[in-house]
Amino acid sequence: MESKFEWGLGNCSIFVLKPCNLKTLSAIVFADEDGHRLNAGGRILLKNQHGENITAKYVVITVPLTILKDGDITFVPKLPADKNRAINTIQMLRAWKIICQFKRRFWPEKLHQIYSVRGFSSEIWMWSRGSAVNDDNCHVVVGLETAESAEQKSSLSGQQVLEGFLSYLDEMFGTPSDPHPATDSFLDYVYFHRSNHLFIRGGYTSLTAHVHDLRHLFARPVEDRLFFAGSKL
Numbered sequence: 699m700e701s702k703f704e705w706g707l708g709n710c711s712i713f714v715l716k717p718c719n720l721k722t723l724s725a726i727v728f729a730d731e732d733g734h735r736l737n738a739g740g741r742i743l744l745k746n747q748h749g750e751n752i753t754a755k756y757v758v759i760t761v762p763l764t765i766l767k768d769g770d771i772t773f774v775p776k777l778p779a780d781k782n783r784a785i786n787t788i789q790m791l792r793a794w795k796i797i798c799q800f801k802r803r804f805w806p807e808k809l810h811q812i813y814s815v816r817g818f819s820s821e822i823w824m825w826s827r828g829s830a831v832n833d834d835n836c837h838v839v840v841g842l843e844t845a846e847s848a849e850q851k852s853s854l855s856g857q858q859v860l861e862g863f864l865s866y867l868d869e870m871f872g873t874p875s876d877p878h879p880a881t882d883s884f885l886d887y888v889y890f891h892r893s894n895h896l897f898i899r900g901g902y903t904s905l906t907a908h909v910h911d912l913r914h915l916f917a918r919p920v921e922d923r924l925f926f927a928g929s930k931l
């Protein structure tokens with residue numbers, strides 16, 4: 699378990715637990731040795747997968763929803779049934795992002811964002827800075843794909859996503875005299891597929907029908923000691 703930040707608030711300590719040397723939080727024990735729920739004074743026991751322990755009076759859980767769905771963390775006793783229902787029902791599908799740098803701006807100056815529902819990347823942003831007096835130029839296009847469309851492309855490598863993205867930009871911005879503006883002016887790229895990360899396994903929690911109330915259930919603390927937070931809410 700990784701870092702401990704001491705805050706200058708009397709004896710209040712905040713531990714931030716992150717996977718470190720593959721030590722991940724594997725259990726939150728919220729009961730005494732006889733299996734009874736802790737009273738207000740009792741401390742919550744946190745275990746990693748090597749059996750190392752720390753205790754805390756309050757716990758804020760910010761791991762991605764996928765980690766809770768997959769049962770990486772055992773709760774003793776089990777979380778309330780309605781919270782488990784929320785965890786199991788709310789979806790967290792895939793998402794990836796690609797950031798490409800170009801030698802020149804090949805899109806209209808005032809164009810900054812494109813929503814392209816059936817395109818290779820459904821959301822595209824462009825950012826450009828050019829200087830008339832020196833070489834301080836930077837032209838960047840970002841592609842974001844989420845949910846089912848990202849699932850469909852989940853087996854593509856970074857290079858394949860790059861090729862698909864460049865040819866999609868060429869298709870949009872190519873002209874008879876300049877048919878491959880993106881491919882021809884491409885400099886460099888970064889690709890990140892969050893769903894493939896060992897400790898994240900997903901992109902965003904998707905707003906699907908009938909989950910609104912479940913989000914409230916999911917966010918609700920357990921006995922004012924165990925709190926749930928993070929972008930999954």
Ligand SMILES: Cc1cc2nc3c(=O)[nH]c(=O)nc-3n(C[C@H](O)[C@H](O)[C@H](O)COP(=O)(O)OP(=O)(O)OC[C@H]3O[C@@H](n4cnc5c(N)ncnc54)[C@H](O)[C@@H]3O)c2cc1C
Nearest residue numbers: 715716717722723761762765793794795892897901928929
């Ligand atoms: C493709 C993509 C691109 C994005 N780009 C941007 C961007 O450009 N700018 C921006 O502001 N936001 C961006 N976001 C949103 C941003 O990434 C999220 O809002 C933010 O990371 C959410 O923070 P979080 O702490 O809730 O979850 P996370 O950042 O997912 O953090 C959860 C943490 O829990 C840890 N964890 C998992 N299992 C355990 C365990 N068992 N024990 C202990 N720890 C564990 C994980 O390692 C991770 O560190 C992007 C999101 C996606 C999907």
